[in-house]
Amino acid sequence: MKIAVLGTGMVGAAIGTALVQAGHEVAMGSRTADNESGTQWANSLGEAARCVTFANAAAFGEIIFDCTNGANSLTALHSAGAGNLRGKILVHVANPLDFSNGMPPSLSICNTDSLGEQVQRAFPETRVVKALNTMNCDVMVDPSRVSGDHNLFLCGNDAATKAEVADHLCAWFGWKPGNVIDLGDITAARGMEMFLPLWLRLWASLGSPHFNIQIARKNPQ
Amino acid sequence: MKIAVLGTGMVGAAIGTALVQAGHEVAMGSRTADNESGTQWANSLGEAARCVTFANAAAFGEIIFDCTNGANSLTALHSAGAGNLRGKILVHVANPLDFSNGMPPSLSICNTDSLGEQVQRAFPETRVVKALNTMNCDVMVDPSRVSGDHNLFLCGNDAATKAEVADHLCAWFGWKPGNVIDLGDITAARGMEMFLPLWLRLWASLGSPHFNIQIARKNPQ
Numbered sequence: 001m002k003i004a005v006l007g008t009g010m011v012g013a014a015i016g017t018a019l020v021q022a023g024h025e026v027a028m029g030s031r032t033a034d035n036e037s038g039t040q041w042a043n044s045l046g047e048a049a050r051c052v053t054f055a056n057a058a059a060f061g062e063i064i065f066d067c068t069n070g071a072n073s074l075t076a077l078h079s080a081g082a083g084n085l086r087g088k089i090l091v092h093v094a095n096p097l098d099f100s101n102g103m104p105p106s107l108s109i110c111n112t113d114s115l116g117e118q119v120q121r122a123f124p125e126t127r128v129v130k131a132l133n134t135m136n137c138d139v140m141v142d143p144s145r146v147s148g149d150h151n152l153f154l155c156g157n158d159a160a161t162k163a164e165v166a167d168h169l170c171a172w173f174g175w176k177p178g179n180v181i182d183l184g185d186i187t188a189a190r191g192m193e194m195f196l197p198l199w200l201r202l203w204a205s206l207g208s209p210h211f212n213i214q215i216a217r218k219n220p221q
Numbered sequence: 222m223k224i225a226v227l228g229t230g231m232v233g234a235a236i237g238t239a240l241v242q243a244g245h246e247v248a249m250g251s252r253t254a255d256n257e258s259g260t261q262w263a264n265s266l267g268e269a270a271r272c273v274t275f276a277n278a279a280a281f282g283e284i285i286f287d288c289t290n291g292a293n294s295l296t297a298l299h300s301a302g303a304g305n306l307r308g309k310i311l312v313h314v315a316n317p318l319d320f321s322n323g324m325p326p327s328l329s330i331c332n333t334d335s336l337g338e339q340v341q342r343a344f345p346e347t348r349v350v351k352a353l354n355t356m357n358c359d360v361m362v363d364p365s366r367v368s369g370d371h372n373l374f375l376c377g378n379d380a381a382t383k384a385e386v387a388d389h390l391c392a393w394f395g396w397k398p399g400n401v402i403d404l405g406d407i408t409a410a411r412g413m414e415m416f417l418p419l420w421l422r423l424w425a426s427l428g429s430p431h432f433n434i435q436i437a438r439k440n441p442q
Contacts, residue, residue: 148435183425194331198416201412218368
């Protein structure tokens with residue numbers, strides 16, 4: 001499959017690499033096609049990987065992963081172009097982290113809106129599914145790094161699209177279908193993004209970003 | 222031990238009942254001593270339970286559980302009186318849920334501040350520990366209702382106070398010490414309270430409030 005990964009940071013590189021390893025052709029999108037991180041990433045992976053502009057990546061991809069810095073997501077997606085995103089699945093991984101007041105970051109948007117909703121509103125003809133944003137990128141693409149039946153959350157406005165994304169994430173990254181939890185429509189992106197402050201505190205307390213949350217359910221006894 | 226439970230709702234009743242069952246004397250605090258829910262609760266439990274004013278409850282308690290509606294927490298605590306709270310442990314369970322715009326609720330404060338911090342700032346001589354707010358009240362007082370090694374988070378500015386609260390919650394409600402995670406100072410209340418929107422979506426998706434989150438850690442392999 002031809003897949004676009006927008007963003008050349010750690011998250012984009014982890015997802016892009018995992019997709020190449022799963023047999024896909026990946027175009028990493030950046031503001032400029034000669035982005036240094038993106039070019040290095042592409043060169044390390046051979047012909048299945050390339051670094052191009054946001055617009056060329058979005059035109060190339062049959063499905064698009066938004067792994068941009070949350071502060072720049074909407075700008076990047078507008079550069080990608082509504083026409084190139086139309087009708088396609090956009091897996092929205094970005095979080096609206098705001099580092100302008102130091103560490104730990106706060107959120108630039110939360111509570112009564114979310115970045116996921118802003119993206120869906122800005123690109124109404126794109127099938128946005130928020131997913132993967134509640135964990136470290138190493139865990140996103142290799143859930144076996146964490147023990148147990150930990151969970152992958154997703155939300156979006158179209159049930160069939162969410163089912164397709166869930167199938168892809170299970171097939172490509174190794175998520176177990178029973179560990180995927182559909183949280184409902186795109187407004188659930190509020191809760192998924194607002195989990196980040198707790199995630200950041202857990203990272204500090206546990207001393208490693210390689211953890212995830214698992215839903216413990218009612219005891220049958 | 223003499224314990225105050227502020228608030229006559231489901232959370233206060235669950236915690237108050239569990240404390241009486243654990244052998245403590247409990248004063249449930251309300252705006253008025255003749256509060257109907259509080260009086261019924263006290264009558265159902267006999268001499269170890271009583272319903273009194275916020276101020277009388279706080280004066281009675283050697284330790285205080287704040288189980289008020291988050292919208293009223295600061296008002297209730299001011300009614301309880303700084304003098305009655307001075308030097309004591311306040312286990313802050315309340316969440317700043319805002320139902321004014323319908324369901325699901327948003328938060329009345331979040332992101333760069335939290336209700337836990339507001340309470341600690343308003344009562345600097347009280348030893349505030351945020352705890353128990355990330356789960357349903359049945360699970361708070363009986364973690365065995367949920368299977369697995371699910372977690373209890375707490376935060377606060379004094380390490381010895383947090384250790385004392387952790388010991389109490391393990392002894393009184395049956396939490397396993399290894400499942401208690403200290404998230405740091407009281408500013409971690411932001412993350413603990415901002416988890417609520419995800420919790421509410423999980424409740425809707427799972428169809429039951431009897432769940433909790435468990436931290437799945439790095440796979441040793």
